[in-house]
Amino acid sequence: MKEPLGVIGAGWVGLVTAACFADLGHDVVVRDVVPERVAELEAGRVPIFEPGLAELLAANGERIRYTLDMADVFERARLAFVCVDTPPTHSGDADLSRVSRVVEELPDLAERMILIMKSTVPVGTGALVRERLDRMGLAHVGYVSNPEFLAEGSGLHDFRNPDRVVVGAFAQRDADAVAALYRFVEAPILQTDVASAEMVKMASNAFLATRVSFINEIANVCEVTGADVEAVARGVGLDHRLGPHFLRAGIGYGGSCFPKDTSALKQLAANSGYHFQLLTAVIEVNELQKRRVVWKLVKHLGSLRGTTIALLGLAFKPNTDDMREASSLVLSARLLADGASIAGYDPVAEEEARKLISGIEFAASAQEALAGADAAVLVTEWPEFAELDFADVAAAMRGQLVVDGRNYLDPAAVRAAGLLYEGIGRPGPNGKDR
Numbered sequence: 001m002k003e004p005l006g007v008i009g010a011g012w013v014g015l016v017t018a019a020c021f022a023d024l025g026h027d028v029v030v031r032d033v034v035p036e037r038v039a040e041l042e043a044g045r046v047p048i049f050e051p052g053l054a055e056l057l058a059a060n061g062e063r064i065r066y067t068l069d070m071a072d073v074f075e076r077a078r079l080a081f082v083c084v085d086t087p088p089t090h091s092g093d094a095d096l097s098r099v100s101r102v103v104e105e106l107p108d109l110a111e112r113m114i115l116i117m118k119s120t121v122p123v124g125t126g127a128l129v130r131e132r133l134d135r136m137g138l139a140h141v142g143y144v145s146n147p148e149f150l151a152e153g154s155g156l157h158d159f160r161n162p163d164r165v166v167v168g169a170f171a172q173r174d175a176d177a178v179a180a181l182y183r184f185v186e187a188p189i190l191q192t193d194v195a196s197a198e199m200v201k202m203a204s205n206a207f208l209a210t211r212v213s214f215i216n217e218i219a220n221v222c223e224v225t226g227a228d229v230e231a232v233a234r235g236v237g238l239d240h241r242l243g244p245h246f247l248r249a250g251i252g253y254g255g256s257c258f259p260k261d262t263s264a265l266k267q268l269a270a271n272s273g274y275h276f277q278l279l280t281a282v283i284e285v286n287e288l289q290k291r292r293v294v295w296k297l298v299k300h301l302g303s304l305r306g307t308t309i310a311l312l313g314l315a316f317k318p319n320t321d322d323m324r325e326a327s328s329l330v331l332s333a334r335l336l337a338d339g340a341s342i343a344g345y346d347p348v349a350e351e352e353a354r355k356l357i358s359g360i361e362f363a364a365s366a367q368e369a370l371a372g373a374d375a376a377v378l379v380t381e382w383p384e385f386a387e388l389d390f391a392d393v394a395a396a397m398r399g400q401l402v403v404d405g406r407n408y409l410d411p412a413a414v415r416a417a418g419l420l421y422e423g424i425g426r427p428g429p430n431g432k433d434r
């Protein structure tokens, strides 16, 4: 009989955690505060798009229960994962109000329990929660930092095949109890103090974001010097000291993690009296990168007033409907401000996009978005865009310009259809160096 588990927060991390542990044979109680979300999950509908998640939750339905009541979580479980959101505040710090609420809402816990923090929190959060638990008379409740490294779109695979599991605890027996849950993974289980575990997560995301901004700056220099960033990234990535990951030039990172986590680390450093210069530049490069597409459009079209631009993809990356900090948000706002009309299409994120973007037309297909467009911008590298028949695209569009914001399309195929191809950090629209 496997240990029953609690999961607090039914978002990407919470539902993936619940599904994967239930699949391993654990009974799991999942608690959320949004009644509609709990009702949907109870009715067998999954409120987020994550490949394979709905199927895995359904297959393990008899072991998973959803609830609004925190007391239900601890009815049988002695170990509970905290997976609530930690969005940015206006100041750029992490908003820990949901984490605080979880602590406030803990029922009277007579027996020993362990709260396992999977949410990404600033260094020092565990120490604050520990103090608070002690003040609440819950000194017997353990606290473990167990940051999550999954990426949306490959969440199930990442959860089951992590590169490492990090367990930071105040007490060895708590660390051992949590590490034991991960017996199924082949990766190293790194046991640390709580602050270091918290920092592993922040530093990892900051470093990945740094790689993205780095290759984007290299791409920008490629554009003015005539090199092709795709060849450069391949060459750089073959160095075993560097590796190929997160060296894809494009229109910047988005999503629910990199922007907020880089900002939270920058602010955490500043609050502690340190100016994190490198990370400040990483964030600024990313913001500018999102806007470079506008500059590319202006270069070809002149004024954007009265033009129609097709945006292919709206989600922050493929295989998710997550629109948080998506490049399409900045791009659509900038293009509308410059007087363009926008036809946007995303295979799965339209519903989420409608909540955040107003003033654009939502198309039901790529072809519909492209019809009559003066230019097309590939924003999200959904596989279906690589399958486009560019002769059809050329016939449907009014103009000829295709800006490939992710260097995802085959430039030769686009050009063969008589279209102008502009990538990021790649040779110019005629296939020659500019």
Ligand SMILES: NC(=O)c1ccc[n+]([C@@H]2O[C@H](COP(=O)([O-])OP(=O)(O)OC[C@H]3O[C@@H](n4cnc5c(N)ncnc54)[C@H](O)[C@@H]3O)[C@@H](O)[C@H]2O)c1
Binding pocket: 008, 009, 010, 011, 012, 013, 014, 031, 032, 033, 034, 037, 083, 084, 085, 086, 098, 101, 102, 118, 119, 120, 121, 148, 149, 150, 151, 152, 256, 257
């Ligand atoms: N999404 C990712 O790819 C990812 C990856 C690694 C780490 N993380 C981190 O994990 C955390 C969760 O991220 P997410 O993307 O799953 O968030 P999310 O916004 O998708 O889900 C959070 C859920 O928590 C619920 N919630 C809020 N307060 C609650 C409370 N008091 N009790 C119960 N439920 C509550 C919300 O209603 C929501 O359903 C964040 O700190 C994030 O930075 C996310």
